[in-house]
Amino acid sequence: MGYEWNDRLEAEYTRYVDGKWFKGLNARDRKGYLKAREQWKRSRDKGNRFRDGMALLRGQTPERGYEKEVRLETSLGTRVSDVANVSLSKSSEYKAGGSEKNKTLKQLEKDERYLREVPGAMVDWTIVQGARHDKEVQDRIKVLQEKYRGQFVVHEISREQLRLALTVGKHLDKQRRAKEKEARARDREEKQRQRERSTKEKQDRERIQAAERAASMQAAREFPTYEQLMQREPVEPPSKSPEKTPPAPETERDRVAREAAESAIREVQKQLGYNPLSPEKTPEKDTPEREVAEQKRQNELRIQREVREAQLSRLPPHVAKLVALGQAHGPERAVETPPGHAPSVQGHGRDAQGRDRGQTRDR
Numbered sequence: 001m002g003y004e005w006n007d008r009l010e011a012e013y014t015r016y017v018d019g020k021w022f023k024g025l026n027a028r029d030r031k032g033y034l035k036a037r038e039q040w041k042r043s044r045d046k047g048n049r050f051r052d053g054m055a056l057l058r059g060q061t062p063e064r065g066y067e068k069e070v071r072l073e074t075s076l077g078t079r080v081s082d083v084a085n086v087s088l089s090k091s092s093e094y095k096a097g098g099s100e101k102n103k104t105l106k107q108l109e110k111d112e113r114y115l116r117e118v119p120g121a122m123v124d125w126t127i128v129q130g131a132r133h134d135k136e137v138q139d140r141i142k143v144l145q146e147k148y149r150g151q152f153v154v155h156e157i158s159r160e161q162l163r164l165a166l167t168v169g170k171h172l173d174k175q176r177r178a179k180e181k182e183a184r185a186r187d188r189e190e191k192q193r194q195r196e197r198s199t200k201e202k203q204d205r206e207r208i209q210a211a212e213r214a215a216s217m218q219a220a221r222e223f224p225t226y227e228q229l230m231q232r233e234p235v236e237p238p239s240k241s242p243e244k245t246p247p248a249p250e251t252e253r254d255r256v257a258r259e260a261a262e263s264a265i266r267e268v269q270k271q272l273g274y275n276p277l278s279p280e281k282t283p284e285k286d287t288p289e290r291e292v293a294e295q296k297r298q299n300e301l302r303i304q305r306e307v308r309e310a311q312l313s314r315l316p317p318h319v320a321k322l323v324a325l326g327q328a329h330g331p332e333r334a335v336e337t338p339p340g341h342a343p344s345v346q347g348h349g350r351d352a353q354g355r356d357r358g359q360t361r362d363r
Contacts, residue, residue: 049096051169055068070086089121095131097128111123126155141154
């Protein structure tokens with residue numbers, strides 16, 4: 001029979017038996033199933049070739065909007081038409097031989113619903129002279145022809161026309177198989193090219209990665225990292241810097257020397273008539289008077305610095321040194337106003353000097 005029993009056939013046979021059991025019908029055995037399967041395949045191939053050949057001879061091509069195995073929806077269910085043009089509402093059925101009674105009657109029923117439910121619909125059947133059809137099927141076809149004149153049409157062709165259609169269909173089938181074979185060959189070639197391209201890309205990546213690893217190793221040898229240098233030549237961590245020792249407390253001798261220097265500075269200032277000027281009280285707000293007072297104070301500070309430098313230049317060296325030791329900042333710092341504070345007024349009379357000297361002596 002041309003078939004070898006396998007798992008796929010066993011699965012199909014199981015479905016066939018289940019379907020027959022569900023419908024309450026008897027199922028063939030495996031041998032009868034294979035024989036019926038082969039007959040059905042031959043009948044299907046013949047019907048497909050007849051359909052394709054007749055459609056081409058009648059001009060029902062895809063370029064004109066015709067398609068094969070079209071599903072048409074009706075109130076009784078889906079009707080699968082051999083060839084149909086949905087835009088024109090035309091359906092064609094081709095029968096190369098006899099027909100099965102129950103199946104053909106259901107097709108005719110759905111065709112009638114299609115004609116009734118779709119405005120302007122047309123259905124034509126093509127049958128072969130001398131083919132066996134059940135009498136009930138023939139009667140039903142005649143009823144539809146009378147009821148839907150011009151809409152339901154039956155074409156009966158001769159045996160010669162059948163052979164011509166089968167020949168054309170066979171030629172089309174060969175062309176289809178050749179195209180499918182070419183398509184499969186192209187797919188295999190494309191897959192082979194993809195595999196070769198993938199292999200080449202993988203080799204390129206591996207070559208690039210190997211070159212990068214070699215370059216990294218070369219760079220590591222020429223430019224070692226800090227950790228590698230530490231491994232090669234361990235370096236002792238630097239010792240902690242000694243903490244700064246706090247200044248020694250002032251001794252009695254240092255205190256006497258400091259007080260003598262301060263006293264000498266005050267005596268020199270008294271002899272030279274040096275008396276730091278106190279700035280006038282400036283207004284608290286940013287007013288023109290305050291700006292004038294600030295400018296005046298800056299001028300006085302500049303003059304005091306110049307006077308101090310001139311005085312120090314006229315003093316003997318040992319006295320100038322004592323003055324520098326006893327007064328780290330110039331006298332003008334005494335009247336400078338810290339940022340954000342208004343200058344205060346302080347008297348510089350004999351009482352103030354006496355108080356300063358008294359505080360110095362108490363220390």
